[in-house]
Amino acid sequence: MLQTLGLEYHYQQGKKIVFPEIEVERGQRLLISGFSGCGKTTLLSLIAGALQLQVGEIKFDNNDYSSMSSLLLDRHRADHIGYIFQTLNLVPFLSVSENIGLGIRFSQSRKSRVPNLNQEIKRLVDSLGLDKEVLNTPVNRLSVGQQQRVAAARALLGKPDLILADEPTSALDSETTKKFLNEVMEAFDSSKQAIIMVSHDVSIAPYFDSVIDLNKNHA
């Protein structure tokens, strides 16, 4: 589904990163590990189409990123990618269901896969181990763990092909991390979707099919 080829990124300060080749198929769970500053977020941004390609290629099914305008990349991201941030995943003035609904707001194809939005939100919230009352709780009163699960629900809504998660567990304690990963892996549809998570925490490797260590590649 996703394939990178000879990906390099040159920072303005002169730093250069050469990324390993990445290939992900549907159903695959990939962990990219490495210390901070090794270019994990940059790699995710490139795959998300949020950062312009400099050297190398990214192919997503039949789409070649280098031939796509930034507008097309935005649409591609809306249709095919769900994104979870490290922290601050939620829009503070929107309700929990509105925040989850943002996942399909900008994509017709993902919208068409969700015939009953409220029902699907309830299902996701439930499968991610959140209480139904969370839907009526103001976003700023949720715990960090709850917030990350709401963000996961958003990324999963409408079944995008690829879920990108940037250190989603870094703010969680080890117990919550375990629960979070269990539930996310449970809710994710391995027949249609793939997941790429970056983390400096190698202890979560057992949840994944394969691990790429950026630091090794660097050295």
Place this chain on the structure above:
Amino acid sequence: MLSLLLKSMRSRIIPTSLVTISLMASMVLLLSIERIQQGTEEGFNQSISGVDAIIGPRSSSLELVLYTVFHLGRPTNNITTKTINDVKQRSDISWLVPIALGDSHRGYRVIATEPNYFQHIRYGNNQPLTFSKGAPFTELSEATLGSDVAEKLNYSVGSEIQITHGSIESIGSKHDDFSFTVTGVLNKTGTPIDQAIFLDLKGYELLHLGWKSGKKVFSLEDIDLSSLPPDALNPKTVTAAFVGLKSKLTIFNFSKNIREYTEEAISAVIPGIALSELWSIVGLVDKGFQLLSWIIIAISLIAMVTLIIASLDNRKQEMTIYRANGASPKFLAAMVICESLVIGLVAIIGAIILVTAVTYFATSQLNLALGISPSFKWISLDEIKVFGIILLSGVLSSLIPAAMVFRKNLHQALS
């Protein structure tokens, strides 16, 4: 997008509403100035109609119009009845109504004239004067009232009134030896006519028989009215005369002839020209106020853009989440522009409501002060243009923060 935008704006309700209020207040200022000016001009221009010229002593034409039509300013000199009679003989004149001003009744001006005043003098768009009660005076002891006078002082047909010498009531200045009976009340006109009391010139002359240089020398009670010679009550002088010509085309020739009248220094004033002279003076002041209001609007717009730019930093999280979920930079830029549109529209709607209220009260104030009541309206084409300009400049200035959002790299936001 609109629901997202409105929720986002609601989360910043205090600064957003303050900016909206300041924009609204500046628009209220501009529109009120414009409306009051227009209303005043319209009210003044409609105060007299059907009169081609006003003949009076040679002085400032504006002064003459203000005094004879609006009862404002200093009394002008008088002209002699002989002169008036000479003018009356002219073949180009259709009608002539002399008036004498100077006295009052409880603050309302007295206009001494002839009964044909009500036939010839018009107001607004050439509308004739009509009576709500009774009929014009016919006898020298009768009076006719403008609608406001009757209403405010609670007079009706049959009421008895006494006249005060001069425009201010003071001891000893009352013509308390002679009463007038009200014969009729005029319908409301929205002009100074509503605040006037009309008497016969002969009755007015009678009042002043015992007076010399503004002081009462003897009382009317001491003289036998029936022993007066028949022409004793014909006035010697009047303040001015309203003239209607057979053909308006002869107006400039007529006014030139009047100026060349050798027996007395008189002039013929064309009311429309004198009034436009007035507006050329008032207009200057008005332009200054207008300029000032536009500057204030510009400042409010700058404040709005400043607010939007300042909020961008706080909204980084919000914008990043939209972008990560596939919103294009165009969407975010459109959101910023729409925010300025929403602020502008709310300010405009608020301004219309406020200005309408303000003009409503200003109209009654104008009526009290000048006796004119300009027509009341919601919104004019010119105002829509003004709103358009303000909205457009708001949107244009919001292009600055919109461009900032547009050029912001998603990756910068993500990391």
